Amino acid sequence: MESGCKDIGEALKEQLPPLTPNAASIEADRCLYCYDAPCTHACPTHIDIPRFIKKIATNNLRGSAETIFAANLLGATCARVCPVQELCEGACVLGSDHKPIAIGRLQRYAMDHAKQTGGYPVVKAAPTGRKIAVIGSGPAGLSCAGELAKLGHAVTVYEKRDLAGGLSTYGIIALREPVEVALEEVRMIEGLGVEIKTGIELGKDISIAELQAKFDGVVLSVGLGRTPRLGIQGEDAIIDGLEFIESSKSGIIIDIGRNVIVIGAGNTAVDCATIAKRLGAERVTMVYRRTDREMTCYEHEYDFARKEGIEFRFLSQPSRVLIDGGLPVALECLRVELGEPDSSGRPSPIYVEGSEFVLTADQIVKAVGQIKPAVSSLLGLETKKGFIAVDDGFQTSVEGIYAIGDCIRSRGAASTVMAVQDGKLAAMTIHHKLAQQPLTTGVV
Amino acid sequence: MADLRINFAGIKCPNPFWLASAPPTNSGAQIHKAFEAGWGGAVWKTIGAPVLNVSNRYGAWHYGRQRMLAINNVELISDRPIEINLHEIAEVKRAWPDRAVIISAMVEAKPEAWRDIVRLIEDTGADGIELNYGCPHGMSERGMGSAVGQVPEYCEQITRWVMDVASIPVIMKLTPNITNIVLPARAGVAAGASALSLINTINSIVGVNLDTLELTPSIGGKGGHGGYAGPAVKPIALNMLAELGKDEIVANSGLPISGMGGIATWQDAAQFLLLGASSLQVCTAVMHYGYRLIEDLCDGLSNWMDEKGFKTIADVTGKSLHRVSEFKDFDLSFRAVARINPDKCIKCNLCYVACNDTAHQCIDLVSPQGDLVSPLSYDVRSNGKHDAVETRPQPVVRDEDCVGCRLCYNVCPVDECIEMIELPSGRESITWSQLSEQQPVITEDWEEMKKYRDRVGIHIH
Numbered sequence: 090m091e092s093g094c095k096d097i098g099e100a101l102k103e104q105l106p107p108l109t110p111n112a113a114s115i116e117a118d119r120c121l122y123c124y125d126a127p128c129t130h131a132c133p134t135h136i137d138i139p140r141f142i143k144k145i146a147t148n149n150l151r152g153s154a155e156t157i158f159a160a161n162l163l164g165a166t167c168a169r170v171c172p173v174q175e176l177c178e179g180a181c182v183l184g185s186d187h188k189p190i191a192i193g194r195l196q197r198y199a200m201d202h203a204k205q206t207g208g209y210p211v212v213k214a215a216p217t218g219r220k221i222a223v224i225g226s227g228p229a230g231l232s233c234a235g236e237l238a239k240l241g242h243a244v245t246v247y248e249k250r251d252l253a254g255g256l257s258t259y260g261i262i263a264l265r266e267p268v269e270v271a272l273e274e275v276r277m278i279e280g281l282g283v284e285i286k287t288g289i290e291l292g293k294d295i296s297i298a299e300l301q302a303k304f305d306g307v308v309l310s311v312g313l314g315r316t317p318r319l320g321i322q323g324e325d326a327i328i329d330g331l332e333f334i335e336s337s338k339s340g341i342i343i344d345i346g347r348n349v350i351v352i353g354a355g356n357t358a359v360d361c362a363t364i365a366k367r368l369g370a371e372r373v374t375m376v377y378r379r380t381d382r383e384m385t386c387y388e389h390e391y392d393f394a395r396k397e398g399i400e401f402r403f404l405s406q407p408s409r410v411l412i413d414g415g416l417p418v419a420l421e422c423l424r425v426e427l428g429e430p431d432s433s434g435r436p437s438p439i440y441v442e443g444s445e446f447v448l449t450a451d452q453i454v455k456a457v458g459q460i461k462p463a464v465s466s467l468l469g470l471e472t473k474k475g476f477i478a479v480d481d482g483f484q485t486s487v488e489g490i491y492a493i494g495d496c497i498r499s500r501g502a503a504s505t506v507m508a509v510q511d512g513k514l515a516a517m518t519i520h521h522k523l524a525q526q527p528l529t530t531g532v533v
Numbered sequence: 534m535a536d537l538r539i540n541f542a543g544i545k546c547p548n549p550f551w552l553a554s555a556p557p558t559n560s561g562a563q564i565h566k567a568f569e570a571g572w573g574g575a576v577w578k579t580i581g582a583p584v585l586n587v588s589n590r591y592g593a594w595h596y597g598r599q600r601m602l603a604i605n606n607v608e609l610i611s612d613r614p615i616e617i618n619l620h621e622i623a624e625v626k627r628a629w630p631d632r633a634v635i636i637s638a639m640v641e642a643k644p645e646a647w648r649d650i651v652r653l654i655e656d657t658g659a660d661g662i663e664l665n666y667g668c669p670h671g672m673s674e675r676g677m678g679s680a681v682g683q684v685p686e687y688c689e690q691i692t693r694w695v696m697d698v699a700s701i702p703v704i705m706k707l708t709p710n711i712t713n714i715v716l717p718a719r720a721g722v723a724a725g726a727s728a729l730s731l732i733n734t735i736n737s738i739v740g741v742n743l744d745t746l747e748l749t750p751s752i753g754g755k756g757g758h759g760g761y762a763g764p765a766v767k768p769i770a771l772n773m774l775a776e777l778g779k780d781e782i783v784a785n786s787g788l789p790i791s792g793m794g795g796i797a798t799w800q801d802a803a804q805f806l807l808l809g810a811s812s813l814q815v816c817t818a819v820m821h822y823g824y825r826l827i828e829d830l831c832d833g834l835s836n837w838m839d840e841k842g843f844k845t846i847a848d849v850t851g852k853s854l855h856r857v858s859e860f861k862d863f864d865l866s867f868r869a870v871a872r873i874n875p876d877k878c879i880k881c882n883l884c885y886v887a888c889n890d891t892a893h894q895c896i897d898l899v900s901p902q903g904d905l906v907s908p909l910s911y912d913v914r915s916n917g918k919h920d921a922v923e924t925r926p927q928p929v930v931r932d933e934d935c936v937g938c939r940l941c942y943n944v945c946p947v948d949e950c951i952e953m954i955e956l957p958s959g960r961e962s963i964t965w966s967q968l969s970e971q972q973p974v975i976t977e978d979w980e981e982m983k984k985y986r987d988r989v990g991i992h993i994h
Contacts, residue, residue, distance in 0.1 A: 118598045121946050124886035125908035131921035135913065146597065179918030182879040507916075514913070 100367040101263040101337060103169075105194065113198045117145035120190045123182055128192055131180035133510045134161040138177055142195055154203035157196055158210045162235040163228050163274055163509045165204065166257045168197035169266040170505050174389045209277045214241035219523050222247065222304040224291050224464075227255020228505045229494025230310035231278045232512025238281040240520045245304070246283060249290035255312060257505065259335045262360045264367070268338050292467045301489065306519050309477065309485070309492040310512065313459035313503075319352070323410030326417040327352070330361045330456030337364045346452025347371045350420050352407055354384040358456035359391070362399045365454070373399045374448065378406045378425045378438045385502075402448065406440050410453060419447045462496040474499045482518035483511065491515050535838035536845045537831060539573070541812040542702040542728040542789050544660045546633040548573035548831050549846050550802070553793050553814035554637035554663060554706075557824070559611065561621030565628065570824035571831060574633025575625075576814060579610035579665045580618045581639040581650060582677065589750035592739035594765060603763035603795075604817045605739040607752070609671045610639055615653070622657040633812075634658075635704065639665040639677050642687065644694040651698050661701050664692060664726075666717070667708040667733020669760050682708030682733070685720040692724035702727035704791060707773075709766075710736050714773040715780045722786040729777065730791035730814065732770045734760025763795055763817035770794025771808055778809035778854040797826075799833030807853035811846060861965040868958035870935040871896075871942055875927055877950035882908070884941035884951065885928045894994075895934035896941060898926035932956065934994055960989050 108116065120142040128138040136157055144153035157164040173179070173193040181189030203209060219242045223230045226248040234244045252258050257271035279285055289295055291311070300307045316329045330353065336343045349365040351358050354377035366373045375394070377384065380403045384391060402422070409421040424444035427436035461475035471478040471486035476499040483491045493511035495503040537548040551574035552558045552567055559578045567575060592605040611618055626634045636654045640646040654662055666688055668678030681687045692705055705721040707714060709732040721729050736758045740749040748756025774792050777783045792810025796802050797818035805813055818826055843849045873884065873896075885908070888896040900906045906926050915924070930941070937953065945951045969976040975985045986992070 115598055121881045121883065123880075124882040126882075127880070127918075127921040127925050130911050130925075131916055131918050133916040135916075175918055176916065180921035182881045185879055510916075 097263075097337060097343070097368065100369075101364065103267050104264045107201055108191075108194050108198045113145055113195060114148075116191050116195055117142045119183070120146070121182065127180035127182060128177040128190075131176045132160075133176070133504075133506045134167070134513065136160040136164070136177075136196070138192055141199055142190065142192070145195055145199060150199055150202040151206070151208050153199040154208050155210070157199055158203070161506070161509050161513070162210065162232050162278065163257075163505065164196055165200040165270050165274055166228060166261075166266060167506045167509065168193050168200050169270065170257075170261050172387050172389070172504065175387060176506070204273060209280055210235070210239060212239055212241065212281055214239065216243070217241040217523065218528050219243065219305045220245070220303065221306045221308060221519065222300045223308045223310060224300075225249075225255060225310040225312060225494070226253035226275065226285055226287075227310055227312050227494060227508065228257055229312075229508035229512045230255065230308070231274065232509040233308050233310060233493055233516045234283045234285075234512075235278045235281050236513050236516030237519065238278070238283045240516065242305075242520070242523070244283045246278075246285040247289045247291060247295060248285060248287045249293075251287055253285050253287055255310075259338060260331055260357075261505075262334055262364060263338055264363065291464060297468050297490075305489075305523060307490045308483075308515060308519070309462075309464060309490065309496060310494040310508070311462050311464050311492075312495045313462060315460060316455050316457060317460045319407060319455060319457070321407055321409055323412050323417065326410050326412055326415075326453065328452070328454045330357050330454050331459070333361050333454050333456075334364065337368070343368070344452075345370050346450065348450050349373045349452045349454065350448060350450040351375045351454045351456060352420075353377065353456040353458075354379070354386060355456060355458065356386045356390050359386050359394045359399075361454045361456050362394055363397055365452070366397050366399055370452070374402055374450075375399060376402045376405050376407060376420065376422065376448065378404065379427065379435060380404060383435045404438075405446075405448075406438060408445060411447065417450060417453050419449050420453055421445055421447050459495075464496070482522075483515035484518075491519065535835045535843060537573075537835060539812055539846050541633070541791065542661070542704070544574070544633045544635065544702055544812075545631075546573040546812075547631060548827075549806070549812045550574070550827055550830050551576055551633060551635070551791070551812060551814045552819060552824075553816040554579050554635075554665065555816040555820070556608065557816060557819050560613070561625045564625050564634075567824045567827075568625075568629045568632050571827040572632070572824065574635060574660075574812070576635045576637050576663050577611075577618070577622060577659075579637040579639045579668070580615055580654075581610055581665075582641060582672070582675070584609040584612050584671070586612050587752050589752050590759075592750045592759060594739055594761075594763075601763060601817065601821050603737075603739075603761055603765035604820060605737045605759040605761045606734070607670045607757065607759040610637075610665070610668065619653055619657055622654075622659055626658040626660070633660050635661040635663050637663040637665045637706070639668070639672060642676055642681065642691060647691060647694045648698045651695055655699070655701055659701065661704060661727070662695070662699060663704040663706050663730060664695060665706055665733075666691075667706050667760075669708065669710050669734060669736045670758060679708040679710050679733070682706075682717055683711050685716040688717045689720035689724045692721055692726050696725045704728040704730045706733055707731040708733045709769060709773055709794075714776050715783065718777050718780065718783045722782060722788060726788065728789045728791060729783075730793065731777070732766070732773055732794040734762045735766055735769065737761035764797050764801075765795065767795030767801060767804075771804060774805060774810060775808045775854065775857045778851060779857055797821075799830050799837065802830055802834055803837055803849065806846060806849040807851070808857070809851045809854050811850045861969075864962050864964060865968070866958045866960040866962045868956050869937040869939075869953040870932050870956055871930045871937070871939070872952050872954045873928055873930055873941070873945075874950050874952070877947050878927065879947055879950075880925050880927060881946060882926075882928055883944045883946065887940050887944045892938050892940045893934065893936045895931045895936070896928050897931060899929045900924065900926050936993070960991070 122139045126139045141153045141156040177192045178189040221244050223234045223246045226246050237244045253275040254271040345368040349370040351362045362373045404425040405422040408423050411419040424441045425438045428439045431437040465472045465477045477492040493515045494508040539549045554576040558575045564575045590608040593601045594603040636659045638650045666682030672678035673680040705726040789811045791812040792805035793814035796815045885896045942951045974981045
C-alpha cells in the first residue's frame with residue numbers, strides 16, 4: 090500500500106472557523122427571541138437558546154455561556170458535533186421562508202469566550218458527603234459527573250483509555266471537533282472537583298464489588314464496543330472504522346490507500362470516507378447494501394460526502410476481501426435487491442446468488458455500527474435489544490447501578506447531546522434519591 | 534410622472550428635498566456635489582457669530598445592528614470665516630440657478646447684527662434666509678439658537694427686525710425644546726415671517742460609556758446635552774408639524790411649512806407632506822449614507838404619487854391633516870380585534886408573550902389537536918425538530934376578550950400576519966365629548982360608569 094498521506098493537521102483542521110465578533114453580533118441580532126422557543130424544545134438538553142443568543146446580542150458573553158452550561162456542561166462539544174439541522178436549527182421559525190439562526194456556531198462563540206476567560210461553572214453547593222463512581226468519561230459520564238459535582242457530591246470517574254473524553258476525544262473527526270476541545274472540557278469537569286482516573290478498566294483493574302463498597306452509587310457510561318464482524322473471508326484485512334478515526338486524531342501519520350472502500354452508510358462511515366479523501370486517497374467509495382433512501386447518516390452528512398467527492402455503491406453486499414501478499418486488493422460484493430420491510434422498517438436486502446462483482450481497493454474500512462456493551466453480561470444486568478436496560482430514572486436492574494449514554498440507547502439515534510442529557514437527568518435522579526437516604530457509605 | 538416641483542414662499546426648485554442646515558451643507562464644494570446628485574435645494578450651514586468647535590462632536594443612538602437611528606451633536610454653526618461662506622454661496626447660486634439656496638443665519642440679539650447679516654446674505658443672490666432659533670447647545674449658552682426659540686416674544690422681536698430689512702423670503706425655524714410648539718409659530722406669523730420650518734434638534738444625552746463611565750461622546754472627559762436628530766425623532770416632528778396644521782392662527786396665516794426631523798425615505802417624506810409640509814429637509818440620513826439618497830427620495834415619492842393619483846406636491850400637502858383629532862373626539866364604539874393568519878404565522882409566539890404578560894391576556898395557545906395548552910408544557914424527554922415543530926401550538930386571539938390594543942400587531946415579525954379587523958360593536962357611535970355633554974355623571978362617577986357599561990354592553994375583564 091502506498092502512503093498518500095497529507096499533513097493531517099491541515100487536512101482535517103476544524104472545518105468551520107469561529108464566528109468573528111461582528112458576524113456573531115449580526116447573527117445574534119437576527120434571532121427573534123421566540124417565546125417558549127421551538128429550538129429549545131428541539132434541543133435534547135433544552136438549552137434556553139433565545140436567552141443565550143440575546144446575551145450575545147447584548148455583549149453579555151459571560152451570561153451567555155452560563156445559560157448554556159446551566160443546561161449542558163458539554164456545550165463546546167455539542168456546538169460542534171450536534172446535528173443542528175435535525176435539532177435546534179431544524180426547528181428555527183426563520184427556517185420556513187428564510188435561513189435559520191446559526192445556533193450551533195453562536196453557541197460555539199459563547200463557549201469559546203468561556204474558554205478564553207475561564208468562565209466555567211463552579212460548585213456552589215455544600216459537600217454532601219456522598220460519593221459516586223462514574224465508569225467511562227465520554228459525554229454522558231462527564232455530564233453526569235459534572236452535574237453531580239455541582240450538587241456537592243464527590244465524584245470519581247474511571248476511564249479505561251489513556252485520555253478522558255470518550256468519543257469526543259477518540260471518535261469525532263477533527264474536522265468537526267479538534268481533540269483539544271474535548272480535552273479542555275475534561276479539564277473543566279475536573280475543575281468542578283471531579284477526580285478522573287484514566288487507564289482503569291472495570292472488571293479488569295477494578296471490580297464492581299469494590300465500587301459498590303466504596304461509593305454511594307455507580308453510573309455506567311461505557312458506550313458501545315468496536316465494529317461488529319461481517320463474517321466474510323479476509324475480514325482481518327479490514328480496518329475498524331473507529332480505529333481509523335482514532336488514528337487520524339492521534340496526530341500519528343496514518344497510511345491511506347489510493348483506492349479506499351468504506352463499508353457502511355452511517356455518520357461514522359461518512360467520517361471514515363472523509364478522512365480517507367482528505368488525507369489523499371484518489372478514490373473513496375462507500376459500499377452499502379441498501380440505497381440512499383435507507384442510509385442511516387443524516388441527510389446533511391450525505392450531502393457533505395458528495396461534495397467531498399466520495400462515491401457510492403448502493404445495493405452491494407461485501408462477500409469477500411481479495412488479498413495479495415497479505416494486503417487487500419479488492420472487495421468482492423453481491424448484488425442486492427430490496428424486499429419487504431424488516432424489523433427496522435427498512436426494506437430487507439435480498440442477496441442475488443451468483444451476482445458477485447469485484448471493486449478494486451487497497452484499503453477497506455468498515456463502519457457498520459458498534460457491538461453492544463459487554464459490561465451487561467459482566468455485571469449480570471438485564472438488557473433490552475442487547476443494550477443495558479434502565480428504568481425512567483436510569484437505574485439498571487441492579488439497585489444503585491445506573492447506566493446512561495449510548496450503552497442504553499436501544500431506541501433512537503445515539504448522539505453526544507442525548508448522552509449529555511442522560512447524564513444530567515441521571516444526576517438529578519441520583520441526587521434526589523440520595524437526599525432521601527441516611528448518610529452511610531454503601532451502594533444505595 | 535408626478536410633478537415634484539415646488540414654489541415654497543416664492544422659492545422655486547425642481548423637487549421638495551432640501552439638505553437641512555447642518556454639516557452636509559458646510560461648504561460650496563459639498564453643495565455642488567449634492568446638487569449634482571439631484572437635491573432640490575440646500576439650507577446653508579448657519580453663518581453668523583464667530584465660533585470655535587470641539588472634537589468628538591457627534592454621538593449616535595444605535596439599536597441592535599441598526600446604526601444611527603439618531604445622531605446627537607454639539608457642533609456649532611459654521612466655523613469657517615464668514616467671507617468665505619458668502620463667496621461660496623454666491624458661486625453656488627450662480628452655478629445652480631434652478632435650485633433653492635437658503636442661508637441659515639444666527640447672530641446676537643441686536644437689530645444691527647441681524648440687519649447686517651441679512652444684507653450680506655442678500656448680496657450673494659441667495660433665494661431665502663432661514664432664522665436659526667433652534668440650536669440647543671453652545672449657541673444657546675450665548676443667548677442665541679434655542680435661547681431665542683424657547684421664548685416666543687424673542688422670536689417675534691428678532692423676526693420683525695429681519696422682516697424690516699429682508700427682501701427675500703424668510704423662514705423661521707422652530708425648536709422642539711419647548712412645551713407648546715404653537716406659541717413660537719404664532720410669533721412667526723405675528724412678525725410676518727414668510728414661512729416656518731421645524732423641527733430643529735432635541736436636547737439629548739446619547740449615552741454613557743460603560744468602560745470609562747464618561748458621557749458619549751466624551752470631549753476630553755466631559756460631555757453634555759447635544760442636539761438629537763434622525764429617524765428616531767420622526768414621530769415627534771410629525772406631531773409638532775400636525776399641531777401647527779391644526780392651529781387656527783398658524784393654519785389661517787397660510788404660511789408654508791418646511792418639515793424635517795428624521796426623514797430618511799420617500800415614505801417618511803410623504804408622511805410629512807400629508808401632515809402639512811410643503812418642502813422637506815433631510816440631514817441625518819444623508820450623514821449616514823451620502824447625497825445619493827436623493828435618487829430614491831424623488832423616485833419613490835414620484836411613483837407613490839402616480840399610484841395615488843397625486844399630480845403635484847401641493848396636491849399631497851396636508852391631505853391627512855383633517856384626520857388629526859383628539860381623544861375626546863374618537864369614536865368610543867369603534868371596535869377592532871386582532872386576527873392571526875395561521876398560514877403566515879411562524880409561531881414565534883412573541884404576540885402570545887406580549888399579550889399575556891403586558892397587555893390584555895386574550896391570545897391562547899392551541900395545540901395541533903385543537904386543545905388549549907400552556908407554554909413550556911412539553912415533556913423534558915421530547916426533542917428533535919419533528920417533535921418541536923409538529924407539536925408547536927398556534928397562537929389564536931379570543932375575539933370576545935380582545936380589546937384591540939394592537940400590541941400583537943406591532944410585535945409580529947411577519948408582514949401581514951396579524952391584521953386588525955373591524956368588528957361591529959353593536960353600540961351607537963359616541964365620543965367622550967358627546968358623552969360628557971349628554972350624560973356628564975357617567976364621566977365623573979365610577980358607579981354610573983359601571984351602569985352605563987352594562988347598559989350598552991361594554992365588558993372589560
